[in-house]
Amino acid sequence: MSPSISAAQLQALQDSLLNSSGNVPLHDRFRSLFTLKSLKNEDAIKIISKGFQDPSALLKHELAYCLGQIKNTSALPVLESVLRNPSEDPMVRHEAAEAMGAISASHSIPILKEYLSDPDRSVRETCEIAIAKIEWDKTEEGAKNDETLKNETHIPLYTSIDPAPATSGLLAGAPRPGDVSQTDIDELRDQLLDKKRSLFERYRAMFALRNIGSPAAVDALAAGFSDDSALFKHEIAFVFGQLLSPHSVPCLVQILQNGSESDMVRHEAAEALGGIATPEVLPHLKEWVEREDAPVVVRESCQVALDMWEYENSGDFQYANGLETPEAITVA
Numbered sequence: 001m002s003p004s005i006s007a008a009q010l011q012a013l014q015d016s017l018l019n020s021s022g023n024v025p026l027h028d029r030f031r032s033l034f035t036l037k038s039l040k041n042e043d044a045i046k047i048i049s050k051g052f053q054d055p056s057a058l059l060k061h062e063l064a065y066c067l068g069q070i071k072n073t074s075a076l077p078v079l080e081s082v083l084r085n086p087s088e089d090p091m092v093r094h095e096a097a098e099a100m101g102a103i104s105a106s107h108s109i110p111i112l113k114e115y116l117s118d119p120d121r122s123v124r125e126t127c128e129i130a131i132a133k134i135e136w137d138k139t140e141e142g143a144k145n146d147e148t149l150k151n152e153t154h155i156p157l158y159t160s161i162d163p164a165p166a167t168s169g170l171l172a173g174a175p176r177p178g179d180v181s182q183t184d185i186d187e188l189r190d191q192l193l194d195k196k197r198s199l200f201e202r203y204r205a206m207f208a209l210r211n212i213g214s215p216a217a218v219d220a221l222a223a224g225f226s227d228d229s230a231l232f233k234h235e236i237a238f239v240f241g242q243l244l245s246p247h248s249v250p251c252l253v254q255i256l257q258n259g260s261e262s263d264m265v266r267h268e269a270a271e272a273l274g275g276i277a278t279p280e281v282l283p284h285l286k287e288w289v290e291r292e293d294a295p296v297v298v299r300e301s302c303q304v305a306l307d308m309w310e311y312e313n314s315g316d317f318q319y320a321n322g323l324e325t326p327e328a329i330t331v332a
């Protein structure tokens with residue numbers, strides 16, 4: 001159920017998200033975005049859609065992510081126009097395609113197919129995964145999974161709509177780490193790293209390992225950072241941002257510090273570190289928020305991550321502006 005909100009509050013959220021005054025800090029705009037996302041209604045979709053005029057690729061990719069998570073087909077036209085815009089940042093176009101996969105409308109498939117040969121590798125790989133997801137959602141297993149998720153007695157480990165479902169057998173009601181053997185983890189690791197498999201299948205192993213969540217599963221996921229696909233690596237960092245395991249800190253710090261790593265991967269590492277929020281991550285986030293050679297998206301991610309770090313260490317009950325539950329802190 002979405003929280004109720006007055007017209008004045010809605011206007012204030014819009015003003016904050018769109019930075020109408022010109023001096024709203026980026027992290028406050030993010031908080032407003034997560035509040036809007038939690039409303040899950042047409043008003044929120046309209047306001048979020050207005051943000052695509054902004055110069056910040058980081059903000060815009062988050063807008064696209066939130067539109068996907070709201071899972072309403074009324075967001076499809078704006079997402080399609082973002083994907084179709086060749087001058088838009090590839091990270092934003094990637095997130096638009098992924099959001100189309102999250103919304104899962106059959107009529108998005110031909111549009112996504114048009115971009116399977118996009119000049120940007122992350123965009124075409126996202127389209128490939130999104131098509132496979134929409135098709136999987138229509139299978140018997142997909143329909144059954146959807147029913148489980150809708151069942152009110154089912155308490156999901158993670159509330160996000162993932163770009164791929166966990167490997168069969170590890171879908172809903174994920175097993176506890178104690179129920180999973182090292183052999184199971186090794187098998188999932190092999191599936192994750194097997195380049196002969198489709199990206200969709202490899203993503204399925206990734207989300208299965210996330211659901212297991214033990215240090216051994218984190219190690220298996222971290223092995224994926226040796227891949228040459230920025231998209232694949234950024235998704236592992238995203239999953240680490242959901243898992244919030246201190247065990248993943250060393251490899252995330254290494255990625256943030258690596259100037260030759262793709263911005264998209266470093267951005268996701270920074271935000272994951274902000275969520276994990278242990279004391280040792282703070283100097284790294286501070287370093288990259290200040291460094292002059294930091295790519296804009298990395299610097300802005302560190303700015304948002306520092307806000308997350310402070311929230312996690314403050315004992316505040318709510319991250320978003322007054323309405324959202326703490327789970328919303330997972331950023332894309």
Ligand SMILES: [Fe+2]
Pocket residue numbers: 094095234332
């Ligand atoms: Fe992404």
Ligand SMILES: [Fe+2]
Pocket residue numbers: 061267268331332
């Ligand atoms: Fe992201």
